[in-house]
Amino acid sequence: MTLETDVALLQGVPAFEVLTPEAVRILAISADQQRLARGDTLFKVGDPADCGYVLLSGRLELSTDGPGRRRRLSEVLPGALVGETALLIEVPRPVNARALEPSVLMRIPRGTFLRMLEGFPEAAAHLRERIATRLEATIADLDALRRARLEAPVRPPLHRR
Template sequence: MLLNEEVQLLRKVPYFCRVDPCKLKLLAFTSDRVCYEPGQYLFTQGDDSEAAYVILCGKVDLLTDSSNGEVKIGEAGCNSIIGEMCLLSNASQAVTARATTEVDALRITKDAFFKVIADNPRISMEISRTLAETIRGSRLSDMQHEKQHA
């Protein structure tokens, strides 16, 4: 895939949609293109956070360990990013990410991710905005769930 194509794909990720294409070109250039077969792990719960992954195509299950084994708690697909929250918080991976289909992704190392953030304050704003929307949506969902069971 050409660098310009990767830049266009990065622009579809909410964090990066309003970022200068030149900055995205640098991010795409410093990222690694990785491919996974169904069943392969991108990372496992408890791993050190070394990279975030932009899913270019395919589907990834997000799993957590329980007393009954792995439990699916979500999934990530095309144009989504996973692993970035643990990078930002400098925490170990909170979930396991396993490919359910063939997956093509960009692996963005911690150093590259933070360099792009430092060089482009707009990304910090987009991350904050996206997180706020996610938390708000989660809270609304929780409130609706509580009303249904009250």
């Protein structure tokens, strides 16, 4: 792919739509492509996270490990950013990511992303607003779940005769 193609692909990622073309160009210049065959693991729960990935083609499954089985959380389609938290902070991967079919990803290193934000403070402000909005929505969802669990009627125990 050409640099211009990579820039166009990154500009189509919703998380990057607040970035200027120059900021996206910086990300594209430092990004590496990674190919996965069907069934290949991109990362596992607990792996160190030092980058985010943009899925260019294919499909990924995000899952968690449960007692004796894997629980599927979501399917990722082209154009999605995977592991965006790792672009900002050092944190272990919270999920597993596995290719459901042959896939091509663009790997964006955290260091590059943070340097881009330093050079484009307006982009950092837009991203901060976007993250704050998503965090507020997540907190509201968690509060609703907590209330539902705490306020759910308690079933009396079944009596056997």
